[in-house]
Amino acid sequence: MMEEDLKLISPGEVRVRIAPSPTGHLHIGTARTALFNYLFAKKHEGSFILRIEDTDVERSKKEWEQKIIEGLKWLGIEWSEGPDIGGDYGPYRQSERREIYSKYIQKLLKEDKAYYCFCSKEELESQKQYQMSIGEPPRYSGKCQNLSPQKVKEYLKAKKPFIIRFKTPSKKIVFQDMIREKIEFDTALFGDLCIAKSLTDPLYNLACVIDDFEMKITHVIRGEDHIPNTPKQILFQEALGFPQPKFAHLPLILGPDRSKLSKRHGAISITEYRKDGYLAEALTNFIALLSWNPGTEREVFSMPSLIKEFSIEKIQKSGAIFNITKLDWMNGFYIRQKSPEKLTEYCIPYLVEKNLIEPELEAEGLPGQFYKIIETGEKISLKRLEKIISLYQERLKKLSEIPELTHFFFKGKLEYDKELLRWKDIEDKEIKNILKKVKKILSKIKSENWTEKNLTNILMAEADKIGDRGKILWPLRVSLTGEKASAGPFEVATILGKEKTLERLNQSYDIL
Ligand code: GLU
Secondary structure (H helix, E strand, O other), X not given: OHHHHHHOOOOOOOEEEEOOOOOOOXXXXXXXXXXXXXXXXXXXXXXXXXXXXXXXXXXXXXXXXXXXXXXXXXHXXXXXXXXXXXXXXXXXXXXXXXXXXXXXXXXXXXXXXXXXXOOOHHHHHHHHHHHHHOOOOOXXXXXXXXXXXXHXXXXXXXXXXXXXXXXXXXXXXXXXXXXXXXXXXXXXXXXXXXXXXXXXXXXXXXXXXHHHHHOOOOEEEEEHHHOOHHHHHHHHHHHHOOOOOEEEEEOXXXXXXXXXXXXXXXXXXXXXXXXXXXXXXXXXHHHHOOOEOOOOOOXXXXXXXXXXXXXXXXXXXXOEXXXXXXXXXXXXXXXXXXXXXXXXXXXXXXXXXXXOEEEOOOOOOOOOOEEEXXXXXXXXXXXXXXXXXXXXXXXXXXXXXXXXXXXXXXXXXXXXXXXXXXXXXXXXXXXXXXXXXXXXXXXXOOHHHOOHHHHHHHHHHHHXXXXXXXXHHHHHHXXXXXXXXXXXXXXXXXXXXXXXXXXHHHHHHHHO
């Protein structure tokens, strides 16, 4: 049915939206809904709109709205209408649309499709308890539907608290979901639904329907958790004489154990992924594959290729499995595609944050070309930082791993256990002799000949002479890094330079 439906839409007619509630962080689920709406809009040369659903005044916060906007923008998802940029169908914040809602709420009241309900909370609660005790689904009895207009006037005059209820017609609602196909609901189960807390405060389902109509939304693409809302929204659309948009409900995102996705599975907010050193391209690519299956083996998609390949028919019905290992792999892949300059630019904030380096503001030359190693006060050039970071480009999975991997480059004296210097079970004396020899050889190399190639040639020849290469390479590498595992000794020595290499060899000699 999908293909045919789309034929009826001419380019530019598609209007879709992401409608987050600013009550918390931007999570993977909302990011995916936003991405799919965006891709769908782009694919059909339509419009993608951001609407902030902040009718819940107590829980909605401007800071969350800001964070959500930042997160979406960082992912590369852009809207053409929204609270930050305006548009022809604004305002785009529900809290600023009360007058619009009021018009429709009054219309429903006037046409006798809705009514004032003055029942107290206690009354409703005991009714609910009773219904549940006799095994019936809790729903409103319809009591206030029978109030005379006189009584209503009297209560309103007396300022008796009220809500607005919708007169739910008993019928079968059937709709064709673009992903789930036919979905049916019996509205008799709903009872008369509360639709507004006052003449200007609609609840989510009504506000959403009014906004979707006023904003000319053609397709509602959202999470499967909203399926129970859809028949209610359809009832309101029918009552208000609105056309019905097409619905597409995206499957849930689950952890690898098929339970509800949580932190335990590595699912954190978009802000946290960013902080953790995931690249926006990697995250977008990963999110796109959560339930959308391109139908080939291909896994790597840039935003333009997603726009080209995306289609709703290729969204699966069953839950999407969130696999953090795959995200890490993908992030590593995108990290490897970066130029050394770019990767260094991305990594520097992590080194600064861990107090390893800071920008050298006094340095001559172009700003940003020099940094200061905080522990030693030495100056380090951007070029050298680039070399250090490039050593790890192949194995880096997240940018936040960089301080841990490279910290020994930014230390004065290294702290490590003497045992770390031991290759197999050779004696302290032999290690000392080897280190002495290495130092002697290295001190003879002129600074201008201090290249990785020369160091490798000279020291490998020596290592081969000894027979067991590890006898030289292991203590040398540990002396320079203080680490059990690191980049190789020649690469490290080249970057450290002659002076620092010899200094570290002396230190290891002292440790023994
Ligand atoms: N404010 C709703 C949410 O955040 C949006 C629902 C919809 O897309 O209709 O889940």
